[in-house]
Amino acid sequence: MTTTANRPTETTDPTTRVTPTSPAGAPAPAEPTQPVRRKPVLAAAGGPSVRPPAAAHLSDEDVERLGAELDAIRDRVMASRGAKDAAYIRRVIKIQRTLELAGRATLLFSRKRAAFVAGTAMLSVAKILENMEIGHNVLHGQWDWMRDPDIHSTTWEWDFVSPARTWKHTHNDLHHTWTNVVGKDKDVGYELLRMDESQPWTPKALGNPLYNLVLAPFFEWGIALYDLELPAWQAGEKSTEDLKRDLLDTGRKALKQFSKDYAATPGAAALFGSGKQAFWGTFTANAIRNLWAHSVIFCGHFPDGVDTFTEEMIEGETRGDWYIRQMLGSGNISGSRLMHLMTGNLSHQIEHHLFPDLPSNHYAEVAVEVREICERYGLPYTTGPLPRQVFQAWAKVCRLALPPRAERLPKGSVNQAPPTVRRSSPLPMVAHGG
Amino acid sequence: MPPFRALRRAASVLTTPLAPEDFLGLVNPLASTRQLRGIVTKVVPETADSATIHFRPGKGWNPHEAGQWARIGVEIDGVRQWRSYSLSAPAGADPAITVTAIGHVSTALVRRTKPGDVLFLDVPQGDFVLPQHPRPLLMLTAGSGLTPVMSMIRTLVPRRPDADVVLIHSARTRADALFHDELLELSDQFPGLTVTHWFTREQEGRRLDLTDFGDLETLCPDWRERASYACGPADFLDEATALWEATDASPEGSLTIERFARALLAGTGGEGGLVTFEKSDKEIEVDGDTPLLEAGEQCGVVMPSGCRMGICRSCLTPLVAGRVRDLRTGEVHGDEGELIQTCINAAAGPVHLDI
Structure with a gap:
């Protein structure tokens, strides 16, 4: 294709350039510092030695067909992205920034009770939108296709203590690749809570409800700490150099976040005699946002009916198997469009896990098809209203604080390893098309 | 401006992780920390397939030299597309690009751009510029290759009474010829400019032949003494280059060319x-x-x-x-x-x- 583009003439044909270090075509020896490849790509055919119980009835061919159907959905929606979607994310960003500005401006006068309430409410909503529908999804690269450097996973930084870079690693890479594989996906309990029967019980687990109660309103600080991957460093899987870099970045980000919310903006409000109120208003907004994010995120993988997996179930996984694991390992939240927006469309957790880089405004339409596929292949599709899902997640937190029954035997009984209990029984909370 | 920078820094304490400009962007579309933008001020149709798009650039733009080009980003179906275009406005004036509708990006620019639209910009660059010292010039252009040369002519001719410029422009028909009337007016008004239009598809028309000296000798007998500039399609430039190489041109008789080029490497499929x-x-x-x-x-x-x-x-x-x-x-x-x-x-x- 020719265009009217005029370019200078000095550009020589790059194919003719001689590369000094390695003769053309001959690969240079791999450097010893090359990181060990963590895993092979998905198997092209076949299946894992053990399929998850909920998918055990499917043959390799079934799984392949299911994978192809989901691929087709993805391809179709990806190809349909266009100006309307670009306008959507820009509109959400505009609304969010306007709300944040209005909220913080109102808090300048929060000495008045009405201003305190209105300002805190606006800032809470702004922070929720910023984290959920904008930050999380932009950092997933859902909007990278627009090639707008202002709305791009490589440049975005969010209103969250954890820096985008460290979060993208633990979330996009580790969590989304190893979804609910116990021992691999550290999001199963965030190395803090006992969230699966197969995680060994220790007395530390007794604190489950208490930890979660503290974690909820300070969720962003918990995630920032979690993203440092201290246990991985202790185990020698993460280098000290990497840890130092992450510590520095996180410290810097935390300081900026803290001074904005608790020094600079209340300081500005102090000029209007509202310093103290603005401080507490911002604190409340952060707490509300954290509580909301915590609730929504806990609904994603912890309610009843959501499965976890063993490492042997992912050995030999094909693309179809990977899709199945994402569907069995995630739970949706039912609700209104506003509800979906405020959860950043993580209410469509199943669809998000199938297609993490699909623009969030398309999950609702995709959900209809995914649900139909699940029905057709006899796979559970977990969904429910927010209060029920939150309740179930909390019930699990409390239930797993206690040791499995087998360990609660009277003293002196034979000390044998407890059977690993996996819930493969019919799932009462699973909605089958209803 | 240190006070501005200090103010911006202070404000960013309140806006982190965003920059103050991100909030200013709510009201001023040119405000951005990362991206240079311009607002389209005027779109002037030139021929049936081309238009000149005038724009007001935001902070960070450098004034262009006559003959330079800039990368222009435009959003098509939600996706940012970048292409390079020569600036056709004279040096010192607000920038403008003249685009011919070939290819989907250029077509979208010609057909859909309207005043108030935002263009994404990169600063002007390129060495296809006027010589440092006054010299007689020969401009050889074909099709939209006239664009950078137009900027040179508009810059030089009205301002320099001693200018001596010969332009030979090849176009398919008179209706396809960019800036046709303006060039005739300029050459009427300023004796320093001589314009020859060469129409390849009008009656008796044929290609401007640069494989030997014939056409050139007829149109511009003293071409060897002039500093020459050529801009047009690849084969046009290849011929011109070969012709000048085959000539013992005087030291003054150099040829500067500007190539049309897109994707430097063309891939054809999944062949590695x-x-x-x-x-x-x-x-x-x-x-x-x-x-x-x-x-x-x-x-x-x-x-x-x-x-x-x-x-x-x-x-x-x-x-x-x-x-x-x-x-x-x-x-x-x-x-x-x-x-x-x-x-x-x-x-x-x-x-x-x-x-």
């Missing part, structure tokens, strides 16, 4: 190719099924990577040139500067990566 990692200074020949990530690792480039299955985008690497094939969909894509997921894209022809 030579992958060059520019910063690492490594290259490797790979087949069409090897992800670029593996290609890099094979020749010892420390590639960023994550999930290795196309979901986490940890491996994004900028493409410098060439085309790549998405191993999931088979789609061949790739624009200069596009960030490539190396774990699920393979080379479709020669590829250059910025790593």
